[in-house]
Amino acid sequence: MSLTLHYHPLSSFCWKALIALYENGTPFTPNLVNLGDAGERAALRKLWPIGKFPVLSDAARGETVPESTIIIEYLDRHYPGTTRFIPDDPDTARETRLRDRVFDLYVHLPMQKIMLDRLRPADAKDPHGVAEARAQLRTSYDMIERQVAGGGFAMGADFTLADCAALPALFYGSTVEPFGAERPQLAAYLERLKARPAVARVIAEAEPYFRMVPRET
Numbered sequence: 001m002s003l004t005l006h007y008h009p010l011s012s013f014c015w016k017a018l019i020a021l022y023e024n025g026t027p028f029t030p031n032l033v034n035l036g037d038a039g040e041r042a043a044l045r046k047l048w049p050i051g052k053f054p055v056l057s058d059a060a061r062g063e064t065v066p067e068s069t070i071i072i073e074y075l076d077r078h079y080p081g082t083t084r085f086i087p088d089d090p091d092t093a094r095e096t097r098l099r100d101r102v103f104d105l106y107v108h109l110p111m112q113k114i115m116l117d118r119l120r121p122a123d124a125k126d127p128h129g130v131a132e133a134r135a136q137l138r139t140s141y142d143m144i145e146r147q148v149a150g151g152g153f154a155m156g157a158d159f160t161l162a163d164c165a166a167l168p169a170l171f172y173g174s175t176v177e178p179f180g181a182e183r184p185q186l187a188a189y190l191e192r193l194k195a196r197p198a199v200a201r202v203i204a205e206a207e208p209y210f211r212m213v214p215r216e217t
């Protein structure tokens with residue numbers, strides 16, 4: 001088994017990579033990284049100086065692959081399975097990548113901003129930044145609500161890279177900024193994602209760690 005995923009089961013961006021691995025039953029060795037441990041943190045930084053996970057190591061090809069989107073592109077290219085994450089058609093592939101970017105940049109990151117603000121000391125909170133993040137989430141939700149109105153997944157019938165990005169962003173996003181009754185399509189899309197066996201497995205494996213999710217105070 002040549003692939004090792006350096007990750008944590010609670011980490012939302014790690015969920016993206018895990019969903020892709022589980023979708024195709026791709027064999028890999030999980031390496032759970034405890035960022036609270038200085039040695040494990042240093043080992044991760046040795047692989048990827050930015051110090052964020054997920055990171056995929058491929059001993060067979062001598063590659064270290066950081067960034068969830070790039071990991072999924074890498075798996076799709078070098079370890080393809082039944083689920084293809086990047087469509088063959090160039091225009092559909094471009095749209096898939098765009099939707100992946102939207103979920104990461106305009107849902108996932110604002111969600112993280114709100115979540116991580118909860119961990120800040122009382123005298124270092126960023127209410128303005130949090131308000132901006134909430135506004136961004138609502139704008140993104142409105143756009144995605146229209147995109148998924150036809151049912152299916154982010155790109156229609158096929159489950160793609162965009163859905164791997166969507167799940168963690170919307171799962172945690174819905175807890176910090178609820179979709180509201182005016183966005184039933186978004187809620188239904190999240191339920192369709194959660195019903196996917198690979199997604200259900202990722203969530204089940206994270207459950208023992210949910211008590212570590214920062215709560216609103």
Ligand SMILES: N[C@@H](CCC(=O)N[C@@H](CS)C(=O)NCC(=O)O)C(=O)O
Binds near residue numbers: 013052053054066067
């Ligand atoms: N753009 C990166 C983001 C990765 C990321 O933010 N990972 C978080 C966990 S969800 C992390 O490693 N946080 C630890 C830190 O920032 O120290 C990706 O898509 O992989």
